[in-house]
């Protein structure tokens with residue numbers, strides 16, 4: 517795990533955008549796993565900026581989103597389809613047919629999940645998976661006690677997650693209790709994981725993920741076993757870490773050839 521502690525959400529998101537941009541430049545047809553939530557909004561703005569000012573080209577990129585609410589149509593204003601198109605896809609040159617987001621109104625959810633897994637495989641697997649973390653330690657919507665080898669499937673959200681997600685939900689509607697989410701096993705197969713967490717409310721989850729024992733009680737802890745997990749956090753999210761100074765020391769002593777350009 518590489519832990520990068522940035523001053524704030526803005527500098528953290530800029531660095532994350534640079535890492536994603538260099539992945540796309542290295543491999544224009546990169547397969548990106550994408551996340552929603554409030555954490556990612558600044559990052560998507562940065563990527564849109566890079567597209568506009570530096571011609572970052574998304575035309576060959578293939579994307580797979582982590583999750584979607586069950587029962588919401590893609591057109592629903594609070595669906596993750598709407599989130600992705602409104603906050604990101606409509607502002608870059610990604611091709612519609614290369615975008616994949618689970619369908620919350622699929623008539624046969626189990627079959628849809630199998631097909632989603634198949635589509636990820638057929639695309640060659642995920643090169644870079646973007647992640648946020650829930651305050652209860654979830655990644656994707658793999659809530660506490662999710663199997664650490666799980667695949668894309670339906671999950672029930674915890675009441676805490678439903679409350680945490682409410683700010684992004686429009687018109688005080690009732691938030692669906694179920695989601696389709698990539699599994700922990702699916703996420704672990706990606707070549708690189710890039711997880712962002714900002715703010716005091718994430719400090720405990722970040723501490724568990726980085727320094728806690730690996731346990732399905734906080735599924736993000738499994739990232740300790742990932743071959744290449746980059747964790748970008750701000751000072752507030754880092755505030756409970758025992759070894760924060762060491763992580764800063766490691767990052768500031770990174771050899772030039774290993775640095776993110």
Ligand code: F6R
Pocket residue numbers: 550551552553554555556582583647648649650651654655656657681
């Ligand atoms: C969203 C997702 C979730 C969020 C997490 C943090 O696609 O997979 O794991 O990343 O719930 O959400 P925010 O960023 O709203 O705090």
